[in-house]
Amino acid sequence: MSQSLALRAGMLSIALLAAFLVLWQFAVSGTGTTQQMDPEYAKLMGLTATQGKSAMPGPMDVGAKLWEHLRRPFYDNGPNDKGVGIQLAYSIARVLTGYLFAFLVAVPLGFLIGMSPLFSRALDPFIQVLKPISPLAWMPLALYTIKDSNASAIFVIFICSVWPMLINTAFGVATVRRDWLNVAKTLELGTWRTAFQVILPAAAPTILTGMRISIGIAWLVIVAAEMLVGGTGIGYFVWNEWNNLSITNVINAILLIGLVGMVLDQLMARLQRLVSYSE
Amino acid sequence: MSPRPLIRIEGLARRFPEPSGKSTLTVFEDVWFTVDPGEFVCIIGHSGCGKSTILNILAGLDRPSEGTVIVGEQAIDGPSLDRAVIFQSHALMPWLSASRNIELGISSRHRNWSSERVRAHAQKYLSLVHLDGSENKKPAQLSGGMRQRVGIARALAVEPKILLMDEPFSALDALTRGALQDEVLAIRRATEQTIFMITHDIDEAMLLADRIVLMTNGPKARIAEIVENTLPKDRQRTDLHKYPNYYPLRNHLLEFLVTRSKELAGGVGAGDPRAPVIIRPVASASTAAETAIGTSTQSSAPYRSRPAPTRVIAHANGSAVTPGADTALKRISRPT
Numbered sequence: 001m002s003q004s005l006a007l008r009a010g011m012l013s014i015a016l017l018a019a020f021l022v023l024w025q026f027a028v029s030g031t032g033t034t035q036q037m038d039p040e041y042a043k044l045m046g047l048t049a050t051q052g053k054s055a056m057p058g059p060m061d062v063g064a065k066l067w068e069h070l071r072r073p074f075y076d077n078g079p080n081d082k083g084v085g086i087q088l089a090y091s092i093a094r095v096l097t098g099y100l101f102a103f104l105v106a107v108p109l110g111f112l113i114g115m116s117p118l119f120s121r122a123l124d125p126f127i128q129v130l131k132p133i134s135p136l137a138w139m140p141l142a143l144y145t146i147k148d149s150n151a152s153a154i155f156v157i158f159i160c161s162v163w164p165m166l167i168n169t170a171f172g173v174a175t176v177r178r179d180w181l182n183v184a185k186t187l188e189l190g191t192w193r194t195a196f197q198v199i200l201p202a203a204a205p206t207i208l209t210g211m212r213i214s215i216g217i218a219w220l221v222i223v224a225a226e227m228l229v230g231g232t233g234i235g236y237f238v239w240n241e242w243n244n245l246s247i248t249n250v251i252n253a254i255l256l257i258g259l260v261g262m263v264l265d266q267l268m269a270r271l272q273r274l275v276s277y278s279e
Numbered sequence: 280m281s282p283r284p285l286i287r288i289e290g291l292a293r294r295f296p297e298p299s300g301k302s303t304l305t306v307f308e309d310v311w312f313t314v315d316p317g318e319f320v321c322i323i324g325h326s327g328c329g330k331s332t333i334l335n336i337l338a339g340l341d342r343p344s345e346g347t348v349i350v351g352e353q354a355i356d357g358p359s360l361d362r363a364v365i366f367q368s369h370a371l372m373p374w375l376s377a378s379r380n381i382e383l384g385i386s387s388r389h390r391n392w393s394s395e396r397v398r399a400h401a402q403k404y405l406s407l408v409h410l411d412g413s414e415n416k417k418p419a420q421l422s423g424g425m426r427q428r429v430g431i432a433r434a435l436a437v438e439p440k441i442l443l444m445d446e447p448f449s450a451l452d453a454l455t456r457g458a459l460q461d462e463v464l465a466i467r468r469a470t471e472q473t474i475f476m477i478t479h480d481i482d483e484a485m486l487l488a489d490r491i492v493l494m495t496n497g498p499k500a501r502i503a504e505i506v507e508n509t510l511p512k513d514r515q516r517t518d519l520h521k522y523p524n525y526y527p528l529r530n531h532l533l534e535f536l537v538t539r540s541k542e543l544a545g546g547v548g549a550g551d552p553r554a555p556v557i558i559r560p561v562a563s564a565s566t567a568a569e570t571a572i573g574t575s576t577q578s579s580a581p582y583r584s585r586p587a588p589t590r591v592i593a594h595a596n597g598s599a600v601t602p603g604a605d606t607a608l609k610r611i612s613r614p615t
Contacts, residue, residue, distance in 0.1 A: 179370035182340050185358040187384040187437065197383065201374045277374040278419040 021059045028054040057248040065248045066255070080240065082232070084256060090232040092260065094150070094225075095218045098157025102214065106162045107207065110169025111195070114203070120170065127166065135160035135221050139228055149229035156225045161214035168210025172203030204275035212268040219261045234260075284313035285473050286337070286441065290346035290553075293332050306332055307500040309552040310346070312492055314441075317471040321484040323532065324494030325540055330477045334445050337475060338364045350441065360388050363434035365444045369426040371418040377429045378405065378414035384437040404432040408462060424455035428462070435466070444476035448483065460486055461516055481532045485525075486516055492555075493535050496544035503543050504556040506531065523562035531560040 031053060042050045057065075073085025113120045135156045142152035176199050184194040226235025234257055241249035292308035307329035314320045322330045335341035337348055339358035347354045350362070363384075371380045381401040386392065392400075405414055408428040418426050427447060434442055448456040460483060467474060467487075478484050484491045491506040509524040519525055 177370075179366055179368055180372060182338075182364070183366070183370050183372075185340060186338055186360075186362070186364045187387050188358065188360050189383070189387050193387070198372065201372070204374075275374075277417070279373045 025058050025060070028056045028058045030054065055247065057251065061248050062251050062255075066252050069252060069256075079231070082237075084234070084237065084253065087232060087234045087237040088256060088260060091222050091226060091234040094153050094233065095157055095215070095222050095264075098154040099161050099215060099218050101154075101158045102162040102165060102218075103211070105158075106165035106210075106214075107169050110166045110207070111173050111199075113166070113170040114173025115199075120174070127163070131163045131167075133159075136224055136228065139225065143229075149231060153222070153225045153229050153233075157218045157222060160221045161218040164213040164217065165207070165210040168213070169203065169207045172206025172210075173199055175206075176202040201275070201277075205272065205277070208268065208272040208275055212265065212272060215264050215268050216261065219257075219264055223257060283316075285316040285318075285350065286314040286475070287349040288312050288333075288337075288346070289349065291333065291336065291343050291348065292345040293329055293336070293341070294344040305499045306497050307494070308345070309501050311553045312502060312505060312555060314473060314475055316473055319467060319474045319476070319487055319489045320492060321476050321478055321488035321490075322492040322494065323478060323481070323484055323536065324500065325496050325536070327497040328494040328500035328540075329497055330494060331445060334364075334443050334475065334477055337441075338362055338443050340364075360384070360437045361440040363437055363439035363442055365427075365430050365434045365442065365447045367446045367449060369418070369423075369430040371426055371429055371433075373418050376415045376417055377410060377421065377425075378402065380418070380429055381405065381433045381436050384433055388437045401432075401436060404436040405429075407435065407466065408432045422455075423451050424459060427451065427459060431459075431463070431466075435470075435472070440473065442472050442474045444474060446477050446479065449479060456480075456483075457516060463487060464516075481529060481536070482519070484532070485510060485528060486514065486519060491532065493532070493540070496540050500544070501552060502555045503535065503539065504558050507557060507559045509559055509561050524560065527560040527562050531558065 031051065034050060037045070037050075046055070069084045073083045075081075075083040076086060109123075113123055138156055138159050139152060142155045143149065146152050146155060180198050180202055181194070184198045189197065222233065223235035223238065226233035227239045230236050230239070234253055238250055238253045238257075241247075241253065289311055291310040293306045294303040294308075295306065296303050306327075310333065312320075322333065324330050332341055336343050337355070339355055339362065349355070355362070371377075372383070375383070378398065378401050381404055382394075382397050385397045385400050386394075389397070389400075402414065405411060408431055410425060410428055410432065413421060413425060418429070421429065427450075430447070448459050451459065463474075464487060466472065474487075476484075476487065485508060489508055491508065493503045493506060494500050495503045506528070509528055510519070510522050514522065
């Protein structure tokens with residue numbers, strides 16, 4: 001009973017994982033119905049048809065393949081055979097590029113909207129209409145105008161991550177406490193010092209919340225975008241392995257996408273803690 | 280002859296448009312009074328009489344609908360480092376340390392100072408409010424009283440001509456409030472800082488203020504009278520109730536807040552709003568009879584006929600700029 005909550009929670013997590021893996025193994029180890037068939041034909045069919053083996057890989061298969069991937073993450077055997085490390089690196093690079101552009105647009109524009117009731121009202125209808133559009137709906141338009149699949153994927157990331165940052169920045173700036181602005185006025189801080197030394201730090205936690213939501217959405221969207229544009233990236237890898245009928249690789253990719261998403265989110269959370277303040 | 284006033288508030292009024300948009304709501308109007316250099320003036324009135332609005336106008340954070348505020352020789356136009364504000368809710372930046380909060384104003388006042396000089400100046404004012412050792416703490420790590428001390432240091436550090444205090448101690452517990460009042464009293468005696476302060480607390484006003492401006496209830500609030508503090512200049516908080524003028528002064532203020540602020544609300548002012556009635560409540564032992572100093576033209580004002588503690592009433596005559604400067608003296612006898 002003296003064990004700490006963290007330790008008990010960790011043990012429970014491990015137990016749940018173990019139970020899931022055992023169930024998984026059990027579910028795929030049985031054999032299904034088989035048919036008698038011509039031996040020549042049976043050669044063409046896989047083990048699923050001839051021995052009733054499940055097509056779904058078990059945890060051991062996935063683990064073995066994952067180990068293989070992790071041992072050689074960066075090999076490059078041509079367009080259709082690259083290591084997952086390379087594929088993930090392509091995806092991360094696209095996400096960060098689109099995200100950076102979104103940041104450069106959203107934060108200054110959000111500042112303007114937050115500080116000016118005129119711009120807030122004038123831009124509101126555009127934001128309300130553009131915000132709910134699925135980022136992938138922009139893809140054909142992007143491909144047609146930009147005429148580059150890689151840049152189009154980056155544009156899709158830009159368009160999906162710009163809204164949460166824009167809206168949160170505007171909200172954070174508009175809701176800076178009146179008292180602090182009054183202090184800035186009575187201390188004659190001037191426009192720029194007020195913006196950078198009062199409004200920005202006051203709104204920073206809200207802005208970071210928007211940035212954290214944005215990076216999450218961007219990572220969700222990149223997989224779908226890369227399935228469409230193809231060529232490189234973890235989204236393309238998933239689709240390619242599906243075409244190869246390698247469910248093992250698909251599961252591995254899913255796992256890796258989750259892990260990378262978690263790391264991105266944790267990085268933003270750390271940044272958020274850095275700028276947060278308690279009153 | 281009093282010195283030339285540092286602040287002249289002339290015919291100030293603030294009106295807000297009604298939600299319907301057709302008429303306007305007058306919070307206060309025809310407010311005239313002055314503050315001399317080195318003087319400590321308190322303003323007392325119920326919520327809604329517009330005293331915070333008057334302070335905000337003085338600070339330059341709000342604009343009057345009518346009238347002007349003249350500081351020195353100039354009508355004010357917006358906020359200035361010469362008029363520092365101590366806010367009710369301390370209004371410290373929570374992401375900055377105590378020292379950095381104070382440095383913000385100093386570096387704005389002295390743009391060419393090095394950061395070491397700014398920090399040393401901030402340290403000086405932190406010491407003044409007895410916060411040595413807390414310079415690197417964030418406001419969240421400080422107690423309510425300590426935060427307000429930082430707020431006081433921030434205001435004083437820009438060396439303003441006028442200190443404006445908006446109920447600075449109302450959010451503090453009684454013990455902390457007392458300690459901070461003593462602090463303000465000591466700083467004020469040392470620096471002769473001109474201070475204008477809003478308060479709800481009669482004892483606070485009696486301890487700190489030289490003159491106490493009483494406002495009638497809003498809407499259409501105005502100055503009912505200005506009470507001179509008749510307690511000795513070197514008064515101490517612990518001895519306050521021992522002074523002979525303590526009860527006459529306190530009863531007069533209390534009675535005003537309890538009944539007369541309501542009775543006088545919304546009505547037309549008794550007399551010239553440019554020269555509010557000046558009251559000097561003193562103990563009967565020192566004057567033997569109820570006396571009034573004034574021009575007697577407004578001595579029949581209704582509130583003066585009620586039984587009241589004995590006092591001397593001084594009434595300003597005519598001059599809008601320096602009320603009380605040329606008052607004539609006249610004794611009237613009153614029934615007890």
